[in-house]
Amino acid sequence: GQNIDQPTEMTATEGAIVQINCTYQTSGFNGLFWYQQHAGEAPTFLSYNVLDGLEEKGRFSSFLSRSKGYSYLLLKELQMKDSASYLCAVMDSNYQLIWGAGTKLIIKP
Amino acid sequence: IAGITQAPTSQILAAGRRMTLRCTQDMRHNAMYWYRQDLGLGLRLIHYSNTAGTTGKGEVPDGYSVSRANTDDFPLTLASAVPSQTSVYFCASSGDSTGELFFGEGSRLTVL
Numbered sequence: 009g010q011n012i013d014q015p016t017e018m019t020a021t022e023g024a025i026v027q028i029n030c031t032y033q034t035s036g037f038n039g040l041f042w043y044q045q046h047a048g049e050a051p052t053f054l055s056y057n058v059l060d061g062l063e064e065k066g067r068f069s070s071f072l073s074r075s076k077g078y079s080y081l082l083l084k085e086l087q088m089k090d091s092a093s094y095l096c097a098v099m100d101s102n103y104q105l106i107w108g109a110g111t112k113l114i115i116k117p
Numbered sequence: 118i119a120g121i122t123q124a125p126t127s128q129i130l131a132a133g134r135r136m137t138l139r140c141t142q143d144m145r146h147n148a149m150y151w152y153r154q155d156l157g158l159g160l161r162l163i164h165y166s167n168t169a170g171t172t173g174k175g176e177v178p179d180g181y182s183v184s185r186a187n188t189d190d191f192p193l194t195l196a197s198a199v200p201s202q203t204s205v206y207f208c209a210s211s212g213d214s215t216g217e218l219f220f221g222e223g224s225r226l227t228v229l
Contacts (some may be wrong), residue, residue: 016157034153041218049159049222050220051220056217095160099216104175105216105218106159108159109158109159110159
């Protein structure tokens with residue numbers, strides 16, 4: 009079956025760096041997405057990786073290794089507003105998105 | 118403001134009742150989706166539509182139906198609601214080759 013694994017919850021300190029991991033086993037691969045979802049709100053797009061390597065976008069970076077079925081989202085200079093759930097999703101060979109359950113990130117002062 | 122509008126934002130419904138969740142987008146996206154989100158689970162696809170006039174079943178389609186009469190509207194109907202359909206429902210659309218999704222604000226449905 010298809011599976012996306014990510015930690016349920018993580019805690020980090022304001023101003024620090026945090027890395028949220030995502031491992032996947034899917035039928036084919038057509039890209040990996042990271043979304044941010046604040047409590048009670050809709051998910052919003054953060055990043056898209058289809059080739060191996062690091063994609064940097066401001067304080068957020070996303071890394072992909074297709075051979076390892078692995079990605080991470082790196083958040084630098086954490087701010088309180090970064091407290092949210094981070095959703096990893098993989099597009100399979102049928103171009104359907106398979107979603108992880110999300111990682112709830114708690115930022116402490 | 119361009120985007121996706123869902124209605125209602127919240128609803129309490131008696132079991133056995135029929136309910137339609139509305140979704141409208143003004144981005145002229147071809148693809149639209151309905152997901153449900155439950156605590157501890159990832160987003161699960163209920164139904165999708167790749168273009169107006171076509172629909173397809175997702176991972177959890179039972180008890181739900183959709184229609185896509187035009188590009189903008191994609192309503193989701195629960196013919197006879199059951200308590201297990203208590204969830205937050207998100208409508209989404211996609212318009213480019215990467216598959217980036219744009220989500221509505223969600224409809225919180227409680228079936229008693």
